[in-house]
Amino acid sequence: MTEDATVTSTGDSRMLVDGSFDAFFAANHASVVRALGLALGNDELGRDAASEGFARALQRWGKVSRYDNPAGWVYRVGLNWARSRRRKTFRESPLTAAPRTAVAANERDLRLVPALQRLSADHRDVVVAKFYLDWSEQRIADALDIRPGTVKSRLSRALQRLADDLGTA
Amino acid sequence: MDDDIRNPETDSPDTPDTDGPTAQAVRDEIVAAADTIDVGDATTMLATVHSTVGRRRRRRNAIVGVAAAGVLIASGVVVANLVGGDDGDDLIVSAPATEAPTTEPDVDDGEEAPSVTSVDDTGEVHGSDGVEVTAGDSVPVRVVPASAEDIVDSGLTVEAANVGQTHLLAWQDGFLSIRTTFEPQPLPAELPPEIAEQFPPEVVDLFPDGLPPTIDEAIQVLQEADLLDEVSQVLADNQDIYDAVYAEEAVVDTTVRFSTDGREWSDITADFPVADNYWSHVSTTTDRMVIGVESYDDEPGTPGSPRAIDVYSSTDLVEWELQQIPLASPPANDEYGSQFSTYLSGFAATDTGFIASTGSSFSADPFELLPPDVRDQVENSGYNSIGWGDDGITVEIFDDTAEIPDNGESNPEPIEVLTFTWEELGLEGPPDEDGRDSRATYVSTWGGQPTEVESSGPGWFIGVGDHFVELGPEPRRSTNGIDWTPIAAPDDGLVNGIVETSRGAALLVGDELGRSTIYEGDLEAGDWSLIEVPGLPDNVGGQSWGRSVFLFQDFGESDTFGPDPSLDAVGTIQRAEVDGYRYELVVTHTADEYGASYTVTDIESGEVVVTESADGLSDEDDSFEFVQDGFGSDQLRILDPATGDVVVDIPFDAMTQELINADGTTVDVTEPRAADAVPDTEFAEPNHWVLANLDAGWVVEELGRIQGGEGRWPMGAVVVDDIALVAWSDGTFTRITPS
Numbered sequence: 001m002t003e004d005a006t007v008t009s010t011g012d013s014r015m016l017v018d019g020s021f022d023a024f025f026a027a028n029h030a031s032v033v034r035a036l037g038l039a040l041g042n043d044e045l046g047r048d049a050a051s052e053g054f055a056r057a058l059q060r061w062g063k064v065s066r067y068d069n070p071a072g073w074v075y076r077v078g079l080n081w082a083r084s085r086r087r088k089t090f091r092e093s094p095l096t097a098a099p100r101t102a103v104a105a106n107e108r109d110l111r112l113v114p115a116l117q118r119l120s121a122d123h124r125d126v127v128v129a130k131f132y133l134d135w136s137e138q139r140i141a142d143a144l145d146i147r148p149g150t151v152k153s154r155l156s157r158a159l160q161r162l163a164d165d166l167g168t169a
Numbered sequence: 170m171d172d173d174i175r176n177p178e179t180d181s182p183d184t185p186d187t188d189g190p191t192a193q194a195v196r197d198e199i200v201a202a203a204d205t206i207d208v209g210d211a212t213t214m215l216a217t218v219h220s221t222v223g224r225r226r227r228r229r230n231a232i233v234g235v236a237a238a239g240v241l242i243a244s245g246v247v248v249a250n251l252v253g254g255d256d257g258d259d260l261i262v263s264a265p266a267t268e269a270p271t272t273e274p275d276v277d278d279g280e281e282a283p284s285v286t287s288v289d290d291t292g293e294v295h296g297s298d299g300v301e302v303t304a305g306d307s308v309p310v311r312v313v314p315a316s317a318e319d320i321v322d323s324g325l326t327v328e329a330a331n332v333g334q335t336h337l338l339a340w341q342d343g344f345l346s347i348r349t350t351f352e353p354q355p356l357p358a359e360l361p362p363e364i365a366e367q368f369p370p371e372v373v374d375l376f377p378d379g380l381p382p383t384i385d386e387a388i389q390v391l392q393e394a395d396l397l398d399e400v401s402q403v404l405a406d407n408q409d410i411y412d413a414v415y416a417e418e419a420v421v422d423t424t425v426r427f428s429t430d431g432r433e434w435s436d437i438t439a440d441f442p443v444a445d446n447y448w449s450h451v452s453t454t455t456d457r458m459v460i461g462v463e464s465y466d467d468e469p470g471t472p473g474s475p476r477a478i479d480v481y482s483s484t485d486l487v488e489w490e491l492q493q494i495p496l497a498s499p500p501a502n503d504e505y506g507s508q509f510s511t512y513l514s515g516f517a518a519t520d521t522g523f524i525a526s527t528g529s530s531f532s533a534d535p536f537e538l539l540p541p542d543v544r545d546q547v548e549n550s551g552y553n554s555i556g557w558g559d560d561g562i563t564v565e566i567f568d569d570t571a572e573i574p575d576n577g578e579s580n581p582e583p584i585e586v587l588t589f590t591w592e593e594l595g596l597e598g599p600p601d602e603d604g605r606d607s608r609a610t611y612v613s614t615w616g617g618q619p620t621e622v623e624s625s626g627p628g629w630f631i632g633v634g635d636h637f638v639e640l641g642p643e644p645r646r647s648t649n650g651i652d653w654t655p656i657a658a659p660d661d662g663l664v665n666g667i668v669e670t671s672r673g674a675a676l677l678v679g680d681e682l683g684r685s686t687i688y689e690g691d692l693e694a695g696d697w698s699l700i701e702v703p704g705l706p707d708n709v710g711g712q713s714w715g716r717s718v719f720l721f722q723d724f725g726e727s728d729t730f731g732p733d734p735s736l737d738a739v740g741t742i743q744r745a746e747v748d749g750y751r752y753e754l755v756v757t758h759t760a761d762e763y764g765a766s767y768t769v770t771d772i773e774s775g776e777v778v779v780t781e782s783a784d785g786l787s788d789e790d791d792s793f794e795f796v797q798d799g800f801g802s803d804q805l806r807i808l809d810p811a812t813g814d815v816v817v818d819i820p821f822d823a824m825t826q827e828l829i830n831a832d833g834t835t836v837d838v839t840e841p842r843a844a845d846a847v848p849d850t851e852f853a854e855p856n857h858w859v860l861a862n863l864d865a866g867w868v869v870e871e872l873g874r875i876q877g878g879e880g881r882w883p884m885g886a887v888v889v890d891d892i893a894l895v896a897w898s899d900g901t902f903t904r905i906t907p908s
Contacts, residue, residue: 022215022642029211034203047209054218131196132203162195 021061025054028071031133036078039128041116045082053078072135072143079125115165123158130155210627215642219663219679312702315868316908320432320894321901336445337885337896339716340453341484343429344887344894349445352420353383357413364413368403372396384414421446425486431894431904439486443479450516452632453716457482457615459518461525463511464493474510478525482518482615494525494611494619514608517630517637522614524637524650526628529607535562538594543587559599561590612650622651631713633669636692640664644676646692657695659688666713670862675700677711677719685711685721687860689867702869705858715887717862720895740829749773750817752807757829767793769807769816778816779807859886861893865907868893872903 032053037046053074057064064070116124129140130151137155141148336347359365359379366373375394381387391397404411425439443462445451450461459482463475478494496511515526535557536544547555547564556563565583591598610624629640636646644656644664658664659678665685666677673691688697711721740757754767766782781793797806807816827835857872872883872895885896893905 025215025218026211029214030208033208034206037206037208038199038203043206046206047214051214051217054214058218127195128199131192131199159192159195 021058021065024057024065024070028074029054032071032074032078035075035128035132036082038116038132039079039121039124040082046078049078049082050074052081056081069139069143072129072139075129075133076143076145079121115162118165119158119161123154123161126151126154127158127162213627215663312700312869313863313866314908315870315905317870317903317905319901320904335884335896335898336451337715337887337894338451338453338458339887339889340427340458341456342889343427344431344889345453345458346424346426346428346434346885346896347439347445347451348424348426348900350422350424353385354415354419355382355417356380356384356387357416360413364410367407367410369396369399372400429889431889431892431902437486440489441486442481442489442491449478449513452516452518454518454520454632456484457518457520458484458486459516459523461513461516463513474529475512478513478527478611480523480525480613480619490616492523492613492615492617492619494527496527497529515628515630517632519632519635519637519648521635521648522612522617522650524610524612524630524647525619526608526610526624526630528628529609538562538596539564539589543589557599561588561592561594563588610650631667633667633674633692636674638667638674638692640667654693656692659686659697661686666711666719668713668717668719668862670717671864675717675719675862677713679710685709687711687719689862700867702860702867704869704871705860709858711860715885717888718886718893719860720883720886721858721860723856739831742827742829742835743824744827745819745824746772747819747823748817750778750807750819752805752817752819752824755829765793767796779810857883859883859893859895859903859905861886861888861905863888863893863907864891868905868907870903870905 029050033047033050035046036049036053037043040046040049053076056077057070057074064073067073116127119127125144126140129135129143130137135143137148137151140146140151144151335349336345338345338347357380371394372391375390375396376387381390388397391400404414421444423439423441423445425437426434427437428434441460443460447462448460449463450459452459459480462479462481464477464479465475475496476498477496480492480494481489482492483489511527511529513525514528515524517524535555536547539547539555539562543564547566555565564587566585566587608624608628609621610628611619611621613619624639626639626643626645627641631638631640633646635648637648637650638644638646638656639653642663644658644667645653646656647653656664658676662678664676665679668675668677670689672689673693675687675689676697678686678688687700687702689700690697705721706723709721709723711719714720740755742756743752743754745752749772751770751772752767753770754765756765764782766780768780769778770776771778779795781795795808795810797808804818804820806818808814809816825837827837829835858869859872860867860869870893882898883895884898887894891906895903895905897903
């Protein structure tokens with residue numbers, strides 16, 4: 001069952017009251033899937049990665065639920081899993097590797113998605129965490145297990161490149 | 170709620186760059202793009218997550234065994250290596266070395282005859298709407314002793330390989346069996362010369378005396394000659410050859426038998442309005458058999474979208490009443506290669522009427538819009554990406570032989586990027602996605618006109634007595650399909666199934682560990698009582714089958730790397746050398762207790778930098794003080810006891826694993842295969858149990874494992890009065906009655 005009552009109205013996953021996994025899932029499903037879809041450049045892979053991330057969170061929920069940012073843990077695990085899987089499938093079976101048609105639905109295909117994909121994976125993860133998830137640099141650093149200074153430098157460089165690509169500079 | 174992960178406010182000051190107008194423009198783009206991402210169905214994903222974890226835990230527990238559980242406390246990686254498959258899906262690779270195992274209580278081996286058992290009386294259960302319901306109240310729930318016998322009906326027994334659909338239904342106080350059998354696809358004695366000459370000579374030479382009688386035999390010959398793929402391609406590329414090979418229709422036969430006791434069967438006359446291989450749904454009410462099919466303008470199975478859902482019902486299987494649910498016509502504009510299809514996604518029937526849900530999908534295929542030469546290039550490139558947007562289509566083609574960086578920190582660059590504007594493709598703009606992935610629900614009384622009703626649920630309908638029940642995270646019931654009432658279900662998991670019982674209904678609830686719990690009670694009162702089922706392992710998955718029957722199965726085990734040596738081990742050793750440090754962890758255990766100690770040594774100086782010992786660990790957080798599993802759980806982090814600084818990070822991948830046998834010898838279980846080798850995986854077939862509610866009470870029966878490809882598998886199960894019947898794929902039945 002998904003009881004919203006276990007999550008405070010601020011919507012901050014750190015504020016989970018009783019650690020109910022289903023409530024946590026309900027609160028974070030959409031945003032984690034979207035974040036992974038953006039970072040990975042593939043909606044379907046994003047959904048799969050989210051599913052894997054949530055499953056691993058559930059496997060060790062007693063521990064993950066006590067993290068400051070369990071959704072960040074899921075985001076990172078999903079990223080790692082998807083990239084590992086992509087490398088593996090690419091290497092083993094190019095014909096059936098990442099879907100022939102990257103699922104992407106509209107204008108972002110020709111503007112944002114290519115621009116995101118031209119970033120390195122490191123930069124893309126940080127950009128999505130910053131500009132979609134709206135996390136602070138400290139929170140991004142915690143979630144991705146990198147130093148805040150690294151977050152800052154990656155954001156700066158990524159932003160410059162995105163601005164150039166999107167013509168928003 | 171959906172966007173909970175997102176911060177509602179900026180929670181720390183950031184650099185001006187990331188808050189400036191340029192950043193805001195990027196932010197706007199990203200948020201807008203994110204909104205277009207199809208996040209999928211949350212309920213489905215949540216169910217998948219729970220079942221995935223349940224499966225992994227079952228597998229993990231089966232491999233490791235209760236006696237060896239202590240090993241897991243400090244060596245989760247050992248487990249990962251032992252149970253690892255080839256795709257990583259079931260790896261516990263991220264299990265931190267300090268994570269406590271999940272151990273299941275010992276289970277009954279299921280061999281003893283079920284005995285009378287009173288209900289568990291452990292506490293309260295709260296319904297989803299806050300209504301307090303009780304588990305184990307004053308009404309005892311008993312599982313009664315049962316006996317089972319195999320029934321062989323000569324009219325139904327066939328070679329399992331030739332069985333198509335089998336339906337076993339409770340109908341008019343008896344059992345109704347509907348079975349399709351088919352003969353192997355016949356081949357013409359010889360092919361016309363103009364057809365035969367299109368095959369390569371080496372293929373023609375394989376059949377000097379003409380073709381064998383069936384295609385199965387021809388396939389066997391081709392396989393032995395390693396020419397099957399080549400011939401398959403010829404058939405795929407040439408419709409005239411395909412038509413010639415498949416010129417004769419295979420004989421398909423449907424047998425309809427009826428029995429009041431499950432033992433004696435007789436043919437009955439039936440005249441189905443649509444061949445049973447096209448049925449999308451079949452069920453029965455007290456006297457009525459109901460068939461739901463997707464109806465096309467042409468013959469069933471014609472590509473395209475159905476024009477209606479046809480609901481046929483009959484009380485004698487000869488005269489059928491048709492009630493039709495008209496469906497919207499597919500969009501006429503098809504220049505985008507769009508696929509539009511509607512399908513019957515859910516259906517339930519009661520004595521009063523029926524409820525049906527339909528799903529529709531609409532999707533354009535940009536690949537079909539590309540010029541033929543580009544399509545060829547894309548298909549031959551092996552790895553590519555196609556996207557479309559307001560301006561047109563972009564194709565990225567990658568080098569499928571390129572070496573992929575192992576660090577995964579960069580994506581391959583496309584070797585070619587092709588762009589096509591909509592104008593170049595002869596189109597005005599991108600396809601209109603409106604109407605994509607919609608769902609609708611219809612209800613009707615028998616003989617009435619189906620009408621569409623509003624519904625926000627997932628459409629997983631089951632008929633339970635007089636009620637339609639919609640399963641999902643918030644199960645609910647209705648007698649007319651219009652007015653719905655939440656079901657106050659126990660809150661210890663997701664309601665995965667429901668069947669009708671003598672008390673009202675039984676719920677199958679799956680918890681987050683993948684375990685199934687069954688409750689019985691009255692749908693309206695919500696007075697659920699827990700049913701304990703002796704002989705049924707608590708770590709099996711179940712689902713509702715026919716009337717008053719649940720069927721459970723375990724998931725078999727994969728013997729990936731041969732016998733599991735850990736079952737006889739009394740301990741483990743982990744070792745690694747990283748950044749000038751040597752790490753060694755020794756864990757020993759007995760059935761009741763275990764101990765663990767580790768040392769981290771500076772290799773050059775020989776100095777022991779960190780060491781800890783622990784006995785009787787019982788909780789992950791009480792384990793070693795100076796060992797942390799890294800965020801993301803792919804490494805151990807060793808801390809300096811004096812300063813708390815990081816001494817060294819030890820990736821799990823860098824560790825070797827050994828098992829300690831009782832005689833002190835060790836077995837290296839590190840990477841028992843080459844990194845890119847395909848494991849020799851053997852899957853044990855699942856075991857099955859049936860749990861049925863008879864007039865005399867609940868009975869449980871272990872049905873046994875399938876014996877390879879020559880065995881049988883369950884295809885239907887129902888209850889009539891005091892008899893539970895399971896139909897098998899070979900035409901036999903298992904008949905279960907109170908003993």
